[in-house]
Amino acid sequence: MKFKFTKFFVLIIFVVTISCIEKTATKLNEKVNTTQVANKPNIVVLLCDDLGYGDLSSFGHPIIETKNLDKLAESGIKLTNLYSAAPVCSPSRVGLLTGRSPNRAGVYDFIPGIKKSEDNRDLVHLQAHEETIPALLKSVGYATCLVGKWHCSSRFNSDLQPQPNNFGFDHWFATHNNAGPSHKNPKNFVRNRQEVGEIEGFSSQIIVSEAINWLEKHEDNNPFFLEVAFHEPHEPIASPENLVKKYLPKAKNREEAEYFANVENVDIAVGRLIEYLQKNYNENTLVIFTSDNGPETLLRYEKAKKSYGTPGELKGMKLWTNEAGFRVPGIVSWLGKNNFTGTSDAVVSSLDFLPTFCELAGVVLPKRKLDGESFKSLIEKGKFNREKPLIWAFYDAINDHRVAMRMGDWKIMARLEVDNKELPHIHNLYDGNEDFVKSAKMTDLVLFNLKDDINESTDLALKNPKVFEKMKKEFEIQYKELLAGSHIWTRGEE
Structure with missing residues (x-):
């Protein structure tokens, strides 16, 4: 009898202990979750x-x-x-x-x-x-x-x-x-x-x-x-x-x-x-x-x-x-x-x-x-x-330079031309103009230091050739990458 009582007693202790652990874990999880929510x-x-x-x-x-x-x-x-x-x-x-x-x-x-x-x-x-x-x-x-x-x-x-x-x-x-x-x-x-x-x-x-x-x-x-x-x-x-x-x-x-x-x-x-x-x-x-x-x-x-x-x-x-x-x-x-x-x-x-x-x-x-x-x-x-440089390509821009990029204090801008003619104003890229738009070349690039010239009054492309070449190179990379990733709308998407 003594052995059986001891075995039963141990079993009760085990069950109670497990229950306490589970309750403690639940409370800890609730506290952690509350903390996580509070931190958001x-x-x-x-x-x-x-x-x-x-x-x-x-x-x-x-x-x-x-x-x-x-x-x-x-x-x-x-x-x-x-x-x-x-x-x-x-x-x-x-x-x-x-x-x-x-x-x-x-x-x-x-x-x-x-x-x-x-x-x-x-x-x-x-x-x-x-x-x-x-x-x-x-x-x-x-x-x-x-x-x-x-x-x-x-x-x-x-x-x-x-x-x-x-x-x-x-x-x-x-x-x-x-x-x-x-x-x-x-x-x-x-x-x-x-x-x-x-x-x-x-x-x-x-x-x-x-x-x-x-x-x-x-x-x-x-x-x-x-x-x-x-x-x-x-x-x-x-x-x-x-x-x-x-x-x-x-x-x-x-x-x-x-x-x-x-x-x-x-x-x-x-x-x-x-x-x-x-x-x-x-x-x-x-x-x-x-x-x-x-x-x-x-x-x-x-x-x-x-x-x-x-x-x-x-x-x-x-x-x-x-x-x-x-x-x-x-x-x-x-x-x-x-x-x-x-x-x-x-x-x-x-x-x-x-x-x-x-x-x-x-x-x-x-x-x-x-x-x-x-x-x-x-x-x-x-x-x-x-x-990351910031780049904008807005094909319906009012001003002539429709592509622009800012990197650090510097901003570079370009016109877009196809066969020496200005790219027409475009509202959307679709399968009928994709090749035409992607064939446009960036021309007449201008460079501004926005820290010193917030109103973009002085083109520094000639005065800062090293900066200009660095910006131009990055500009071409960024615009090419943006063009490649641009979505093209087709009528089949209806």
Whole structure:
């Protein structure tokens, strides 16, 4: 009996011990998981539409008041060398989401509505195989949301092309392109594939309210990724009357006052969102503010009657490959973290958002070719030395030099010619013009030192032959590689 009791007693001890170990391990795993989740920052991208480099008061505008964005810049990093992926909306947005040159994704120009064309432009969309920021973050537990402008497909809210939810957005509330009929009382929003109808108010305030409502329902401890894609200050511009009256005494005319008011209305909307984040998610939330491209040119097209954006001291405007086309205001602020603050002239691109967010969130980078690189070191320590050159090939550019590359302080640009004639303006690469575009040669190369000459006023190609030859060689390599990887649209892809 004694032996049997002892054996039974030992068995009980063994079972209890195993149970305790399992419970302890479970608690440790829960603690580890909680720690891992806590270490992943919430990420918020605030993206304006057609906001110029000089349109914020913190970037030198003498009249427009943007106190909330100025305060955000003071709490974080003001980026004076931040570039968008393209000098126009759709390719810029695709580049931001994928970390790849939009040419690789096959988005060469803004995406119009459906209208069958010889160059297959009606087929253009962000393709399902592209790996995006929200999808990658979602794979490690992030909740994801898009509010505002989409403009990454020709067939919006259709089963014929992927929609925002196909790229990792759990919740989306968006328009295809601009808010219509204007920023005031828009009628064209879609929420998760359901048309919403007319909404009272102004677009910037409407989408921030949607974002806050989504965050209110975010009950778990998982981090979130939120993209707030403002329609402002893209035409058709509409602004609150009280703000318009505020600027009338200082503006040239009512149209300019409406533009100034439009930018401040965005600033007020940003202020509402930041206040909410500070009250509810102030421990670990990374906020990035920027623009999709430079400012629209006044009266470039009939409806651009209120486009009074400014490039500041930069040369060019939207649709240019000179600096003002894609050098945009940039602000990074990490709420709850004691990281680097101040002004940085480090060369950063929206292409870098994906690899940066992936590194911060512990996501393995896609194996496919990326053109961006992580600037985590800049956020944390204020130091970032870009290794990859930035290259743009925009075949519908207003200026003559349609291909450009920045490497370090230097920028080189080139015209494109076929048989000694300028390459025609092109919206899309397809099987009917692929060989023709790829046969174009880079000519009339010019060189600028952007550190000393921000407005690209002096060509230094002859004065700095060694630098010029080095830049030219790298430029040719980079452009050849980009051409080889550019997507070609064919009618069979429908």
